[in-house]
Amino acid sequence: xxxxxxxxxxxxxxxxxxxxxxxxxxxxxxxxxxxxxxxxxxxxxxxxxxxxxxxxxxxxxxxxxxxxxxxxxxxxxxxxxxxxxxxxxxxxxxxxxxxxxxxxxxxxxxxxxxxxxxxxxxxxxxxxxxxxxxxxxxxxxxxxxxxxxxxxxxxxxxxxxxxxxxxxxxxxxxxxxxxxxxxxxxxxxxxxxxxxxxxxxxxxxxxxxxxxxxxxxxxxxxxxxxxxxxxxxxxxxxxxxxxxxxxxxxxxxxxxxxxxxxxxxxxxxxxxxxxxxxxxxxxxxxxxxxxxxxx
Amino acid sequence: xxxxxxxxxxxxxxxxxxxxxxxxxxxxxxxxxxxxxxxxxxxxxxxxxxxxxxxxxxxxxxxxxxxxxxxxxxxxxxxxxxxxxxxxxxxxxxxxxxxxxxxxxxxxxxxxxxxxxxxxxxxxxxxxxxxxxxxxxxxxxxxxxxxxxxxxxxxxxxxxxxxxxxxxxxxxxxxxxxxxxxxxxxxxxxxxxxxxxxxxxxxxxxxxxxxxxxxxxxxxxxxxxxxxxxxxxxxxxxxxxxxxxxxxxxxxxxxxxxxxxxxxxxxxxxxxxxxxxxxxxxxxxxxxxxxxxxxxxxxxxxxxxxxxxxxxxxxx
Numbered sequence: 001x002x003x004x005x006x007x008x009x010x011x012x013x014x015x016x017x018x019x020x021x022x023x024x025x026x027x028x029x030x031x032x033x034x035x036x037x038x039x040x041x042x043x044x045x046x047x048x049x050x051x052x053x054x055x056x057x058x059x060x061x062x063x064x065x066x067x068x069x070x071x072x073x074x075x076x077x078x079x080x081x082x083x084x085x086x087x088x089x090x091x092x093x094x095x096x097x098x099x100x101x102x103x104x105x106x107x108x109x110x111x112x113x114x115x116x117x118x119x120x121x122x123x124x125x126x127x128x129x130x131x132x133x134x135x136x137x138x139x140x141x142x143x144x145x146x147x148x149x150x151x152x153x154x155x156x157x158x159x160x161x162x163x164x165x166x167x168x169x170x171x172x173x174x175x176x177x178x179x180x181x182x183x184x185x186x187x188x189x190x191x192x193x194x195x196x197x198x199x200x201x202x203x204x205x206x207x208x209x210x211x212x213x214x215x216x217x218x219x220x221x222x223x224x225x226x227x228x229x230x231x232x233x234x235x236x237x238x239x240x241x242x243x244x245x246x247x248x249x250x251x252x253x254x255x256x257x258x259x260x261x262x263x264x265x266x267x268x269x270x271x272x273x274x275x276x277x278x279x280x281x282x283x284x285x286x287x288x289x290x291x292x293x294x295x
Numbered sequence: 296x297x298x299x300x301x302x303x304x305x306x307x308x309x310x311x312x313x314x315x316x317x318x319x320x321x322x323x324x325x326x327x328x329x330x331x332x333x334x335x336x337x338x339x340x341x342x343x344x345x346x347x348x349x350x351x352x353x354x355x356x357x358x359x360x361x362x363x364x365x366x367x368x369x370x371x372x373x374x375x376x377x378x379x380x381x382x383x384x385x386x387x388x389x390x391x392x393x394x395x396x397x398x399x400x401x402x403x404x405x406x407x408x409x410x411x412x413x414x415x416x417x418x419x420x421x422x423x424x425x426x427x428x429x430x431x432x433x434x435x436x437x438x439x440x441x442x443x444x445x446x447x448x449x450x451x452x453x454x455x456x457x458x459x460x461x462x463x464x465x466x467x468x469x470x471x472x473x474x475x476x477x478x479x480x481x482x483x484x485x486x487x488x489x490x491x492x493x494x495x496x497x498x499x500x501x502x503x504x505x506x507x508x509x510x511x512x513x514x515x516x517x518x519x520x521x522x523x524x525x526x527x528x529x530x531x532x533x534x535x536x537x538x539x540x541x542x543x544x545x546x547x548x549x550x551x552x553x554x555x556x557x558x559x560x561x562x563x564x565x566x567x568x569x570x571x572x573x574x575x576x577x578x579x580x581x582x583x584x585x586x587x588x589x590x591x592x593x594x595x596x597x598x599x600x601x602x603x604x605x606x607x608x609x610x611x
Contacts, residue, residue: 012502014504017504017507018504020504020506021504021505021506021507024506024509024510025416025506027408028408028409028411028412028416029412030408031404031405031406031407031408031409031412032408032409032412032425032429034401034405034473034476035405035409035428035429035432035473035476035477035480036425036428036429038432038473038476039428039429039431039432041443041447042435042439042440042443042447042473045443045446045447046439046442046443049446092332093332093335094332095332096328096329096331096332096333097329097332097333097335097336099329099332100329100330100332100333101333103329104326104329104330105333113337114333114334114336114337117336117337117340118336119601120340120594120597120598120601121336121339121340123527123530123531123534123593123594123597124343124534124590124593124594125533125534125535125536125561125589125590125593126534126536127534127536127561127564127565127586127589128343128347128534128586128589128590129343130564130568131343131346131347131564131582131583131586132339132342132343132346134568134582135346135349135350135583136342136346139574156339159335159336159339160336163336187318187321187322188322188325188326189321189322189325189326192325213434216436217434217435217436217437217438217439218436219436219437219438219536219537220437220536220537220561220565223565223568223569224564224565224568224582225568226568226569229569246436246438246537249438249439249442250438250441250537250540250541253438253441253442253445253446253541254541261442261446264442265442265446268438268439268442271436271439272435272439275434275436279434
């Protein structure tokens with residue numbers, strides 16, 4: 001008995017467990033490295049291949065059969081137009097929906113349905129939005145394969161992002177602010193417009209920029225509504241046909257001729273610079289408002 | 296005195312009441328507008344489901360759903376040597392799943408490793424730098440990943456495996472894995488950070504080492520959140536379009552061989568869209584039948600994923 005008891009005694013085996021700990025730590029560091037090295041290689045590859053193709057002419061030229069004369073002017077303007085229409089469509093509707101869910105909605109089945117629905121929409125593949133745009137805006141409403149169709153399709157695509165981040169921003173407004181306003185006799189609409197929304201603006205702007213930076217890189221839904229791949233004019237109105245930066249990049253990536261792969265990389269640099277500056281603005285807004293609330 | 300006072304108050308009260316009535320109208324209009332904005336999202340879902348169903352009806356009146364779902368040959372645009380077209384979607388599904396599985400095989404260990412490192416090991420200063428750096432990966436447009444797969448990863452893989460075809464599932468899958476790493480790592484990290492500190496302290500008090508706390512206490516406690524992150528990330532991989540269109544090829548094929556060229560459901564939709572199929576034609580309707588299947592596959596995965604997340608949140 002005594003012998004068996006001694007056998008069952010806890011043995012720490014610390015050296016062995018420490019070795020395991022080191023091995024696990026090494027694996028974890030390795031996984032971090034996979035992520036970081038992947039990111040760095042990707043950016044290095046793009047810069048190395050594309051930097052030589054960047055020039056003033058690359059920005060101001062239209063696409064061309066000759067890589068040294070090709071540029072992103074048409075795609076850049078298409079992207080600017082799409083961004084504008086997406087913004088005008090997604091932000092008012094998205095913020096409105098967020099205000100409804102946070103300030104008005106009763107706790108009932110309709111509200112739960114809307115919430116569930118927004119969560120699911122955020123996971124719908126972007127190409128499916130393209131099919132929606134194709135069937136509804138083009139076939140049903142006859143808006144054509146235009147900037148307006150593209151912007152509205154993109155607006156629907158990013159709306160869940162706007163709604164979710166606006167809701168967070170609205171929820172973060174202290175309820176004492178609302179109570180104070182109600183105490184002074186303000187109506188619900190006055191509380192929303194005069195108190196809640198102004199306080200939530202920085203958060204809403206951050207979310208909007210996130211939504212826009214998602215929209216700027218999306219190519220799939222634009223291809224589904226048949227944006228063009230070779231455009232030699234800058235759009236002048238919402239009913240023009242168009243191309244956008246990611247589609248221009250896609251068509252250059254697909255082009256097996258000499259030089260076009262470099263053009264694609266240069267286009268990617270332009271796209272990433274635009275994206276980075278948008279995100280930098282979002283971070284600036286966040287930092288500025290954070291310090292203010294600490295004061 | 297009393298009456299004169301009343302007469303003086305009269306118009307003011309009237310005006311105030313008028314203002315209030317006008318205010319009530321504003322209130323109601325505002326309420327209606329906000330509700331309408333919220334309902335746009337419901338309309339979007341209804342629009343998606345209706346669109347896909349209605350347009351698919353045209354397709355399924357010519358092709359039986361059974362043939363569509365079980366057929367192993369997909370050639371809706373080009374006729375084969377006998378002049379026939381085939382509408383079995385399984386090759387597209389197989390291609391999609393092959394890429395998703397390769398992506399998951401890279402992203403799941405990497406993402407979980409990053410999550411454990413950030414939540415259990417990294418000091419605050421390191422975490423503050425690494426976390427956003429990893430999340431940058433999530434913000435990079437998918438055409439860029441496609442370019443990276445085609446011009447960097449594929450040539451490297453081909454120098455290792457000379458038999459590798461230029462457009463192949465392996466390269467697309469690996470780069471897709473890199474793309475979904477941040478999804479797995481940030482959702483899993485959230486799940487692990489939510490594990491109560493007391494569990495860790497109890498384990499340390501019993502003499503557990505750091506990796507034992509991380510792997511035997513925190514990891515199992517956060518498991519449902521971690522599994523949910525896998526499901527959501529794989530759903531994302533299934534719906535991803537540009538990367539596979541660029542790097543994985545356009546050859547629908549029933550294969551599990553990652554060295555082959557394949558076609559995914561999303562890449563097929565792009566291929567037909569670029570051809571601008573005439574409205575109402577069978578090719579045009581094929582888009583929506585494939586879209587419907589894609590929508591349901593991702594919907595089911597997303598619903599399972601979010602149910603799992605909610606479960607785990609309730610347990611603490």
